[in-house]
Amino acid sequence: MDRHALHQPSSSSSIPATANTVWADASSLLEAACKDLRDGELIHGENFNLYAAMSALEIMDPKMDSGIVNRYCSFDEAIDDGVAPVPISSDKTTDVQCMIDIMDYLLTCEATWHKGHSLAQTVFSCAYLLRPERTSSHALLHSYCKVIRATCKAVITVVSDARTHEEEDLFTMAYGLPLSGDGDEKCLSLLNAVEENISRQLRACKAPSSKRKQLEDIEPLQTNSDLEEGYCKALLCRLRFRKHFFHVLTCMRRPQGRGLELARKHIASCISELGIILKSAEFLMSSAYGTCEDGTEDRTTASGHQAIGFDASLNSRISAPTPPRSIKILSWKKAIEYFEKLLHDLDIICSYPLDPSLEVLLRFVAQFQKARPDLVARAHLQLLLVQDGKLYGRCPMFSLIIRAARLPEVFLHHDIQKNEYVVQLGQLVINMLKILCTNAAWQRRKLGKILQDWRVIYVQIELAFRKEFGEGSSVSNGENASARILKHILIWVEEQTYWISHRFLVLGFELELYSPSEYCMVYWYLYVVLIRLAEKTHLKMTVSDGSAKQKGKKRKDSPKDLARDTRIPPAILFLQCQICLAEGLTLLLAALRNELMVLQSPSPFNSEHEVKCISCIYGS
Secondary structure (H helix, E strand, C coil): CCCHHHHCCCCCCCCCCCCCCCCCCCHHHHHHHHHHCCCCCCCCCCCCCHHHHHCCCCCCCCCCCHHHCCCCCCHHHHHHCCCCCCCCCCCHHHHHHHHHHHHHHHHHHHHHHHCCCCCCCCHHHEHHHHCHHHHCCCHHHHHHHHHHHHHHHHHHHHHHHHCCCCCCCCCCCCCCCCCCCCCHHHHHHHHHHHHHHHHHHHHHHHCCCCCHHHHCCCCCCCCCHHHHHHHHHHHHHHHHHHHHHHHHHHHHCCHHHCCHHHHHHHHHHHHHHHHHHHHHHHHHHHCCCCCCCCCCCCCCCCCCCCCCCECHHHHHHHCCCCCCCCCCCCCHHHHHHHHHHHHHHHHHHHHCCCCCCHHHHHHHHHHHHCCCCCHHHHHHHHHHHEECCEECCCEEHHHHHHHHCCCCHHHCCCHHHHCHHHHHHHHHHHHHHHHHCCCHHHHHHHHHHHHHHHHHHHHHHHHHHHHHHCCCCCCCCCCCHHHHHHHHHHHHHHHHHHHHHHHHHHHHHHCCCCCHHHHHHHHHHHHHHHHHHHHHHHHHHHHHHHHHHHHHCCCCCCHHHHHHHHCCCHHHHHHHHHHHHHHHHHHHHHHHHHHCCCCCCCCCCCCHHHHHHHHHHHCC
């Protein structure tokens, strides 16, 4: 308490007593205590001390933590109170309406979960998912709950295997929730049976009057014939989306990318069904029952009606280690937009031709990351790239390095791949690929750390080369294969180190980490890094082309060969363009600071911190 505040005159000298309270003025007591206390001291009493004050609030205790308070002490109590009735309603029309609302709300919960919230407070806030056996009498609800559980399990497995969940720690925590119900492995067969039944009901209601007598044995979906077709279509598009989305997840997990082509077909079907789901909103809103949610943009279902069977507080006691907190579920439209983007990102991954060239792969991943893909898409990309320690599960890392260093394929099975440092280099490449599949912030932090690892492996390989072959070994003088391989690998490792440095600096712009006063410094760093990168790339190409020419045994150089030699490779031209841009921006920003006194700041080039940061990149 502020001591000076006690000396301010009170607007009211006393608080009137009520039937249950009697107030006493403690101002004089507090004022006296404040005068006697020195800074940092605390009042101690028989019933009040520091230990008691710090331990007064016990998180997760309903008596003291308002966040844990809920209406029900147990799931059974919630069921007895009618939270999740089965059947949902005795009226078939209302039952179908409620079922569609449940489907829509589960979609929004799933999108919210993908965005980083806990599974217990999103998807499994649905009471129907917590007791799978309760829904067995309702075929539509039962099959849909099964496929939801199977989908959640598949997504958790992907993210856990990719180990990208370190960014969103809550994502893979299942909290003992029933992710695997009895017979969930047959979820698609049950879903197909329900889909076929509703398809027959749709055909029956659309059939001309002459054929309706033949279809009289088919029981309608609900009792209102005017709404039959609309409800059948609304249910079918939601069921089909679920079926195709589950197929996407399973196809993309097939080893060595064997299921990518089939996954693309299911992705196209998912996107098509999402479009139909969006179109169904108009019909569902016009036929909605009861009161609707306020605001069309924030509604969590297509109809605008609150879904039955959801209570976020049901799992509040099992959502440790984080304190329970209220979360805002995404709106239905934003959930649709999220899944459209997710499917688009997955389609880009599936369309990648699995090129064994590391240069092409790095360019693809960098371009893919510009779209800011979410966690699930990045996890699938990582699992596609690295399987069993191999690229795409079929290309060993040594083969990838040999191609990246532009060595002939005759060296793909050379025994030098068993060398300790070459094995370590392969692991560094794997780590780099995994890092490039993380989000931008995590990626930049990790790239800054592995720069030193790449520098160390370069020094180790260089020392091993000198020890084995001496200082004067030359690539051009018929040396043995091991020396040639190591020479090429050393050049490539340097080139890759500068590529990582360039990526590290560029990510700072994407993350908006640099202040305007730092732009001049950063562009100067980029200028230097790009020059080194261009030098190493050109050296790699020159050494590779020189080795190839020695094997060619040409009698004389033709004019075409001479013209080809003077032609600058596109990769070098692109780097030269970037060098010119970085140099121009550096000079521009320096001129603005020196001539117009704009973007003034202490010189960053002389500080000890900047020397340490850049020494790793440009260290010899």
